[in-house]
Amino acid sequence: MEPTTPADHLPTQQSPEQGHPEVPGDEADDGSDTVVLSLFPCTPEPGNPEADASASSLQGSSLKHSTTLTNRQRGNEVSALPATLDSLSVHQLAAQGELSQLKEHLRKGDNLVNKPDERGFTPLIWASAFGEIETVRFLLEWGADPHILAKERESALSLASMGGYTDIVALLLDCDVDINIFDWNGGTPLLYAVRGNHVKCVEALLARGADLTTEADSGYTPMDLAVALGYRKVQQVIENHILKLFQSSLRPDDPE
Template sequence: MEGEGAARLVGTPSNKGDTLELPKKGQKAAAGTEELPGTRDMDASGAQPGHLQPAWDCGHGGAGAVPKPSAASMDRQRSTELSALDSFPLKHSNTLTNRQRGNEVSALPATLDTLSIHQLAAQGELSQLKEHLRKGENLVNKPDERGFTPLIWAAAFGEIETVRHLLQWGADPHVLAKERESALALASMGGYTDIVTLLLERNVDINSYDWNGGTPLLYAVRGNHVKCVEALLARGADLTTEADSGYTPMDLAVALGHKKVQQVIENHILKLFQRKELE
């Protein structure tokens, strides 16, 4: 990656209105979601969860509370999901990172000088990030305009080695951004189970909620990240918490048709009942 293209890999996040929004019960999906400015080159995986809102009212209280949708509503839902998945603010770079290519430097030195610590963390530029952090003691936890620290950016983009090194260098995994976004929630949103496990080992709040009422478990369910859901449930994530939209994790899994996630949640609930009977 050379020239000015390197500087466009990571943009500055905007306000909460542009972030991922959990579905609202009984509402139709929005036609599309605005992207964060400057982040159009960030998508490597192609996964873009946006304002996905199921076309039927799912009610409250778990799996049994969801009415069976009609064939027409299922067609509308499928169309809605495909359209909503085309817009999501946190996009991954479509340029290979150091870790993926095995290179020490993925941009010209003159270009790297223009990147912030947050951009370097999101791209996994470990050697350059370390050099940058030497300029000041407080830079490792420095927030950007939205309150995102380098650790939050690295977690959001699945850069596990960067996350590991930032934690060793003193990054605080408990920090919440301005709208209560956390490294754990963003890692869960992306399905980065190794990073989720690493953060949970630092005793972060597993049930922390953001401006949207979304918890790490809700975002993992939303993304259909089975292993991530398993990891969060194994560490005691709360299954009864509802987002502002009214969905519990099971409600959301049923509404979105995530069968494997439903099975994981059902098995977890069964184990909890069995454990209680033995007490």
């Protein structure tokens, strides 16, 4: 029986359906791709650790962002019209950072600011997952609860860490959220940041006290993941942090 590779047991978040759903008009006639939203922002592929986090996290549903060069500019026929802002839910508006429309929705009341969708994602979780920092800041000021967990214990902090959005991570940590929250997908914010090769995010989480000893369901610690995936910069950050902790423990107590 062949041993499994370390990457087979790394913490990732995936949608329940494998592959991409069939969406009319997903591919243009010239083979150009489109960027698509998903409920579960995906981590960068191990073979491309430097990929932009915000681009790699957008896959899987019928709500689409336009490409830099649109089909109309290419001269192609548009086979499906994009959704108008008026038809989007408060969660979709938060994910896309449409602040003006989002404010209009929230003024309707009914505690929409913390309303979960079918998977338990609140507008704040969506905005955090897609790196919309101004939307995150606005939602927090409006009264969004950063402690709310989705149905599989996903948190705004975990998804922001997965995407490598360090500024959002800092905002959420300032709200005293649980930095070591463990979700049912088998990961903590630090594990997800390491898994995505997000060096600055790893540094920020460690500086705020993230636990280096917490293991994924597979038994991998953050250091194990960094070594297994060959992420040398992340490994160096963790090693430097461990060294600082060791040096701090050796310092004599201040004389009274």
